[in-house]
Amino acid sequence: MVAKNVMIRLATPDDAFAIASMSRDLIETGLPWTWTPERVTRNIRNRNISTVVACDGEEVVGFAIMYFGDEDSHLNLIAIEPVYQRAGLGQRLIDWCKKSCLVAGIARIDAEFRITNRSARAFYRKCGFRERALMPGYYSGVETAVTMTLPLRPGV
Ligand SMILES: CC(C)(COP(=O)(O)OP(=O)(O)OC[C@H]1O[C@@H](n2cnc3c(N)ncnc32)[C@H](O)[C@@H]1OP(=O)(O)O)[C@@H](O)C(=O)NCCC(=O)NCCS
Known part of the structure; x- marks a missing residue:
């Protein structure tokens, strides 16, 4: 079981390059690289954003970046290295984010994907x-985004 010893922890600026590289290779494929190490570092340092990493020993094998507002939150990015996919790690990262939202009294998590x-x-x-809506051209003017919401309170 490849994900047996994978631990989840808050990211530090030392993780920025690994996160940015995964974003370039797994999320922004074929688009300009916008989640550069500098941008990821700014997110890690931002008090309104939680960046969490899934680590197998020293190696970062997945991550999620989540913005927390007063009432809602936004999952900016999530990715798991291909050999670690389909082992429940993505779901563990979402559960981590969900728990943080519930403690903070946040009503919903928004996200989008290509x-x-x-x-x-x-x-x-x-x-x-x-699924909520389509946003044509959302990704660098060339690809449509599908927006989604995870309600955390009844009636949201
Ligand atoms: C999307 C992503 C984060 C999922 O991570 P993961 O760790 O593989 O997901 P999990 O193992 O927690 O999957 C949970 C469930 O989601 C569904 N699922 C996940 N990936 C799937 C796939 N490729 N095809 C069909 N169902 C899938 C399944 O129901 C799965 O449960 P199961 O494996 O018991 O059938 C991962 O595929 C990834 O990194 N993709 C590239 C980056 C990306 O697209 N990010 C999202 C946009 S920012």
Whole structure:
């Protein structure tokens, strides 16, 4: 079981390069690289954002970046290294974010994914997200985003 010893912890600026590289290779494929190490570092240092990493020993094998507002939150990015996928790590990262939101009294988690990303659609649906809208050109003016919401309170 590849994910047996994987631990989840808060990221530090030392993790920025690994996170940015995963974003470039697994999320922004074929688009300009916008989640550079500098941008990731700013997110890690931002008090309104939680960046969590899944680590196998010293190696970062997954991450999630989540913005916390007063009432709602936004999952900016999530990715798991291919050899560690389908082992429940993505769901563990979402659970970590969900628990933080529930403690903070946040009503919902918003997220979006590239319309061509079938894995993300299946994953978010499995995690309880509902599809909300399409945003043409959201990704660098060339690809549509599907926006999704995970309600954390009844009636949201
Ligand atoms: C989307 C992603 C984060 C899912 O992470 P993961 O650790 O593989 O997901 P999990 O193992 O927790 O999967 C939970 C459930 O989601 C669904 N799921 C996840 N990936 C799936 C896929 N490729 N096809 C179909 N269903 C999938 C399944 O129901 C799965 O449960 P199961 O394995 O018991 O059938 C991962 O595929 C990834 O990093 N993709 C590239 C980056 C990306 O697209 N990020 C999202 C947009 S920012």
